[in-house]
Amino acid sequence: MLNVAIIGPGLVGGALIEQLAAHLQSPRFAGLPIAVVGLINSKKMAVSEAPFAASDLGDWKSRILGSAAPDADLAQFADRLAKLASPSVVVDCTSSDAVAELYPQWLAKGLHIATPNKKAFSNDLSLFRRIQELSGSPQGPSVYHEATVGAGLPVLSTLSDLVRTGDRIVKIEGIFSGTLSYLFNNFSAPGATQKFSECVAVAKASGYTEPDPRDDLNGMDVARKVAILGRVAGYGLGTDTLAIENIVPEALRGVASADEFMSRLPEFDDHFAQLNGEALATGSVLRYVGCVDGASAQGSVKLTRYPLDHPFASLKGSDNIIAFTTERFPNPLIVQGAGAGAAVTAFGIFSDLIKICERFGAGTK
Secondary structure, eight states: OEEEEEEOTTHHHHHHHHHHHHHHHOGGGTTOOEEEEEEEOSSBEEEOSSOOOHHHHHTHHHHTSSTTSOBOOHHHHHHHHHTSSSOEEEEEOSOOHHHHTTHHHHHHTTOEEEOOOOHHHHSOHHHHHHHHHHTOSTTSOOEEOGGGTTTTSSSHHHHHHHHHTTOOEEEEEEEOOHHHHHHHHHHSSTTOOOOHHHHHHHHHHTTOSOSSTHHHHTSHHHHHHHHHHHHHTTOOOOTTTSEEOOOSOGGGTTOSOHHHHHHHGGGGHHHHHHHHHHHHHTTEEEEEEEEEETTTTEEEEEEEEEETTSTTTTOOTTEEEEEEEESSOSSOEEEEEEOOSHHHHHHHHHHHHHHHHHHHOTTOO
């Protein structure tokens, strides 16, 4: 049995709990020995030697992490998991730097890790390499983080297979932000009439953006994903080494609030209209793209023009698209689909849990 313990059962963690609870009740998964034994949020925690029942998982806020549950203590949580007889995996559903820095400690205790948290894999390179060292043994603890890039899309697994089979990476290029995909698919298209500020307002009202859209438009989320791809490809990239184009107008980068930013963004509609008009005049559209260049081992994040017949130009909605150009795939291998959202991110984590289960099996520590 693979014990699963979830840190941060919020939006994504809650979706994962729903999927795992459904798994427990489905005869299709009868042969898959995965059980939830631990939950912890900012206030309460619970670790059990016996798996939580599907009915308890269905009402975990009151039945598992209710007022009677012990106060949250992440160190105790990890210690108790490490003492369980069957192998345990910690699922970090936070976006916390502090939690990510604990990964080496957990690996040293023999705990596996599955996570959508990008911080451990895009922050300090020494942390990334330490995690690699501790999870590099075939029989040792493992780390899976497919959901850090593209949510449930098979992006990192595809890249890993290319690298491990000896293919040479020429270029990795993609639209990695569902928010920015939505914005430019609607703003920069032949016949589109919405102003840029109007597109941002609709995206914000629809829940596509962060509460402060500048957190999307500054490119840092895309930069983290590009850094992760570069590192998996074998390059020592970091957000501090990438050329990142921040498309937030400079005059608005320091305004006090998201509301002020949104109220003043129309002042810069002419700027974005000019960029878009210049692209359309050449038969192209604007797309916000991250890139890893295999020849230079460098990366970039920028607003780029693509001709109308390019796959990036025909993208719809908020989908992600990633193109791998390699020695074996001179015509790029393309992965495309929903790259954001709680359900698909939880799916990506769930698939990693299955990989850990299949790799190590019940009774292995």
